Amino acid sequence: MAESLNSYVIAQRQVEEAANLLGLEPHVTEILKRPRRVLSVSFPVRMDDGRIVVFDGYRSQHNDAMGPGKGGIRFHPQVTVDEVKALSMWMTIKCQVVGLPYGGAKGGVVCDPRTMSQGELERVSRGFIEAIAQIIGPDKDIPAPDVYTNATVMGWMMDTYSRLQGTYSPAVITGKPLSIGGSKGRDEATARGCVLTVLEAMKERGLPVQGASVAVQGFGNAGRTAARLLAEAGMRVVAVSDSSTGVYHDGGLDIAQLERVKDAGSLRGATGVSFITNEELLETPVDVLIPAALENVITAENAGRIRAQIVAEAANGPVTPDADAILFEKGTLVIPDVLANAGGVTVSYFEWVQNLTHSYWSREEVYAKLADIIVPSYHEVSDLAREHGTTMRMGAYMIALRRAADAMKARGWV
Numbered sequence: 001m002a003e004s005l006n007s008y009v010i011a012q013r014q015v016e017e018a019a020n021l022l023g024l025e026p027h028v029t030e031i032l033k034r035p036r037r038v039l040s041v042s043f044p045v046r047m048d049d050g051r052i053v054v055f056d057g058y059r060s061q062h063n064d065a066m067g068p069g070k071g072g073i074r075f076h077p078q079v080t081v082d083e084v085k086a087l088s089m090w091m092t093i094k095c096q097v098v099g100l101p102y103g104g105a106k107g108g109v110v111c112d113p114r115t116m117s118q119g120e121l122e123r124v125s126r127g128f129i130e131a132i133a134q135i136i137g138p139d140k141d142i143p144a145p146d147v148y149t150n151a152t153v154m155g156w157m158m159d160t161y162s163r164l165q166g167t168y169s170p171a172v173i174t175g176k177p178l179s180i181g182g183s184k185g186r187d188e189a190t191a192r193g194c195v196l197t198v199l200e201a202m203k204e205r206g207l208p209v210q211g212a213s214v215a216v217q218g219f220g221n222a223g224r225t226a227a228r229l230l231a232e233a234g235m236r237v238v239a240v241s242d243s244s245t246g247v248y249h250d251g252g253l254d255i256a257q258l259e260r261v262k263d264a265g266s267l268r269g270a271t272g273v274s275f276i277t278n279e280e281l282l283e284t285p286v287d288v289l290i291p292a293a294l295e296n297v298i299t300a301e302n303a304g305r306i307r308a309q310i311v312a313e314a315a316n317g318p319v320t321p322d323a324d325a326i327l328f329e330k331g332t333l334v335i336p337d338v339l340a341n342a343g344g345v346t347v348s349y350f351e352w353v354q355n356l357t358h359s360y361w362s363r364e365e366v367y368a369k370l371a372d373i374i375v376p377s378y379h380e381v382s383d384l385a386r387e388h389g390t391t392m393r394m395g396a397y398m399i400a401l402r403r404a405a406d407a408m409k410a411r412g413w414v
Helices: 007-022 026-032 081-097 118-135 151-165 186-205 221-232 255-264 278-282 321-329 343-357 363-388 392-410
Strands: 037-046 052-061 069-076 103-110 141-145 213-217 236-241 246-248 274-276 288-291 310-312 333-335
Touching: 007 026, 007 081, 007 321, 007 392, 026 392, 037 081, 037 118, 052 081, 052 118, 069 081, 069 118, 069 151, 069 343, 081 103, 081 343, 081 392, 103 118, 103 141, 118 151, 141 151, 141 343, 186 221, 186 288, 186 310, 186 333, 186 343, 186 363, 213 221, 213 278, 221 236, 221 255, 221 288, 236 255, 236 278, 246 278, 321 333, 333 392, 343 363, 363 392
Parallel strands: 069 103, 069 141, 213 236, 213 288, 288 310, 310 333
Antiparallel strands: 037 052, 052 103, 236 246, 246 274
């Protein structure tokens, strides 16, 4: 039977497996297997040529027993309601793994921002927030950037919500520009959190950091920052890739040079390197592999050929459940996305707190507070996984679902 790559089916399967390990009551599991609320909207936008185009969008709120919803908004042609529902479930897990007072949420608009002017992008951004404004708010649901959205888009969205409310409301959105309440350190938060987990995993496995080899699939914000930070820590980044190609150098790549090449176009412009495919990068013999691009890139088909000792999921859902089982059997340590990339939502939480208290922190304070949350969370997950003889992913899910179930019981929901 072919492995399902539907993200919602995968998310439900993962929740059910962890709930069974915890011995949760069936009705509690059923609540956690589906979002509490999913809003589907359609909204008109006037394009630059005068046409009116109707866009579809979604906002899924998985579970708010622990606090308001938290999760990004993505703009992408392939956004589906199942994808958004799954991502909202994963956000609940992610927030609870690191002990944040949030439930999960996620949003998306079916569009291709690469074909839109800045003005069209702004009108889509404002139109979507206006359409979902009734279900978001600093104490309801706090969106953030995601695929093809950024600080500029968050600024427009915050402004639209504030106008609708008639009051300045910076805490409704995180990932904003610094000038309107953004947090220092947010730009590197996802990558820094991932690097912290990698370093803890290497300590656990007795692997030396100096000279350890790394491959990074994806050279967007998270991938390139992780590559740079790991190189600064003394590791040898031998392979990186973007959507067009991969580059390899056994002696270690010059990450700063590759960032300049990428900023000028794509990694195809790199010199002094060997070119490899994205598929070859995944199977490169390295100590650490960081998938930081797309979901479902390590499947049952190629998991047996993965030669890294540690796989740290900087992207959401790059390893399928069947691949997870194969990697676990062969002794590969997979640091799951809900832990490895939780640095982003953690610093988003810091931004929200700063907005609510009107007190702002230095970059150094943000990084210190991030480490204070991520490092203990890593060991909590690792210890529980070892205790139950299961994967790190199941350890993370068990911690998160237990916290969610306790919150629902405390509120009298179950």
